[in-house]
Amino acid sequence: MAKVKVATCWLDACAGCHMSVLDVDEAILDLAKVLEFTASPITDIKEFPQVDVGIIEGAISNEHDEHVARDLRAHCKILMVLGDCAVYGGIVSMRNLFTNEEIFDRYYHTEGTICERYPSEEIPPLTRVRPINEVVKVDCYVPGCPPSAKAIHYAITELLAGRIPVLPSEIMKFD
Numbered sequence: 319m320a321k322v323k324v325a326t327c328w329l330d331a332c333a334g335c336h337m338s339v340l341d342v343d344e345a346i347l348d349l350a351k352v353l354e355f356t357a358s359p360i361t362d363i364k365e366f367p368q369v370d371v372g373i374i375e376g377a378i379s380n381e382h383d384e385h386v387a388r389d390l391r392a393h394c395k396i397l398m399v400l401g402d403c404a405v406y407g408g409i410v411s412m413r414n415l416f417t418n419e420e421i422f423d424r425y426y427h428t429e430g431t432i433c434e435r436y437p438s439e440e441i442p443p444l445t446r447v448r449p450i451n452e453v454v455k456v457d458c459y460v461p462g463c464p465p466s467a468k469a470i471h472y473a474i475t476e477l478l479a480g481r482i483p484v485l486p487s488e489i490m491k492f493d
């Protein structure tokens with residue numbers, strides 16, 4: 319039987335959600351029999367092929383993030399968003415409380431880091447932080463910061479059974 323193809327990416331994120339995927343421990347051996355990870359930070363393959371399931375960690379904070387989210391959406395049948403940042407903006411959306419100038423001042427003009435100018439030509443422009451579903455259609459949501467390995471395993475198992483996962487409250491993680 320052909321393996322289910324998966325592609326993943328992280329956008330504005332801390333990588334904790336991908337680490338939580340690896341936390342499924344030995345169950346990953348069973349998943350590896352039926353899943354094929356293609357483009358992913360785990361495999362370090364950059365180009366998305368056509369896949370069955372796309373998984374996004376992180377929020378959209380600049381034009382590059384938006385491009386990657388649209389690219390993965392265009393290459394997958396089912397798009398799952400993983401973690402609070404992807405689901406609703408999470409901790410990275412705290413940036414929305416400040417202007418870009420305030421953020422750059424804090425980052426480049428503090429005691430620890432004094433720059434003559436903002437390196438704005440070298441970095442992508444910042445936009446308001448958005449959850450993934452403000453930019454592309456999302457099929458299923460796995461919240462948590464990060465989601466527990468149990469929740470991730472449940473969600474993937476449901477997808478493999480041909481069902482869109484709806485996480486039971488007892489395996490949801492809210493801290």
Ligand code: SF4
Pocket residue numbers: 330331332333334335375376400401402403404408409410462463464465
């Ligand atoms: S949801 Fe939490 S663990 Fe996942 S990328 Fe955001 S901050 Fe990191």
